[in-house]
Amino acid sequence: MKEDELKIEFEILIEEIHGFKNPARIKIKDGKLLKEFGNILNDSKFTDVTIITADKKELRAHKNILAARSKVFEAMFDHELEESKLNQVYINDFNEEVIRQMLQYSYTGKLTKLDDLNADLLAIAHKYELQELEEMCVNSLLEKLSIETAAEAFKLGDLYTYQILKESAVNMMKQHAASWIREDASNEPQVLVNISEIITNLQKLKEAEDCKDEQ
Template sequence: MMAKERYLKGDAAPFAKEMKRLVNSKDFSDIKFIVGDSRKQIRAHRCILASRCEVFRAMFADLNNREDSPYVMSDVDPDIFLVVLEFIYTNCVSLNTKNVYDVLACAIEYGLDELRRVCVGYLAESLSVNSCCEAMQAAVTYGQEDLQVKALAFIEKQTQIVMKTSGFQQLSPEAVRCILHSSKLTADETDILTAVKEWAVVNASVTCQPVHKVIQSVVRHVRLALLGPEELEKLEKENEMQQTIPISAIAAAWKFHALHESRPSDTQTQLRRGTTSRPSHKGLIPWDK
């Protein structure tokens, strides 16, 4: 009788250690890369890269490139490229807060989904007041919904502190809109509006655009209807001089106060978790209902 075959796993750590020695090694290497602005030469092994990465497989299949010609990788930093090679060779990677975003970008570009997952996991586990906005921006930029959910959940719990950080001011309009769409933010609308105004001033300076043009892309997601009548009147007077908020947005808030009609689909009248209670909120549905 034929013995039943069993699939047994050995210790992966020694294997990874031995394979790491081959990264950028001259031993048996058969391909060279010229990497980054510094044009650093990095050696590799064609069969390993092709077997682990479809992008490299397609690259090597290009018959227009002679076998002994180096491949120029000008759009990636040499240190980041070596980290990516480390993962390809060993299935392990050395990440830190300085390289993880560039490694994530390369993982997506090279179709290395497991490396992408590892980077996202590292970022999710490392979320802090000072890093959550950068993680949120990366999630939005690279379409990483799982990271976006976790970064937003952190921001929702620490909204008042996070919105005062330089990281918040560096967010793209799309990322700011993703945050403002949440009803779980733990900040009152006055604080949210102040943070958005400060964000607009910083971004207007960076993009050399007027503040009122920059803020238009996000201010409609600030729930002005949650401000009390006196607060709204004060805002309207200030806006007459600054012209930072569209008149239509303020008019819509006044319409709510006049009619006090709220539709479930109208996010402008949905209370947030951190909204301070006001008499004008009577009849509005709490954020968690």
């Protein structure tokens, strides 16, 4: 090396950076899939089954979607039953509004009239083994629970074996019945009927449990 030259040596250390994520992203709109399935429900194109309601209305649907959501529909369409042969399903115990809501849930997982139809939707969900819909209905009943609705909630809890509904209805009565009777009984006699119904139902349940214990 010459006297007027300066020699510099250095090392470059390259390390692999684990977990690096590129922050750039394309924004994807939420709910597109649900919207498209909702459109499928509202468009009769490619439908292959007709549901006939208690009020004689005809609703078009898709077997594969119904079967994917409900084991009852799956069994119905998977065997040589009349519904599978004729591509018609008669639902004689629910009207158009309730069945439309059930279909809306089956296609999109969403409901627009849950609070208004929670008791009927609980019944149809139980019939077609739509467990998530059942639970949505029970939660709606619990959220709307009052001294006026406690008797109905108790009966539904007993019918569909939801202990949480029965217990919540009884607790509602215990907490509010005495004060309500003092203040409003003369104005709303129906609530007194509700209280009486719960007491009667509780007595019947106790008698049934006593009979089981004796056997």
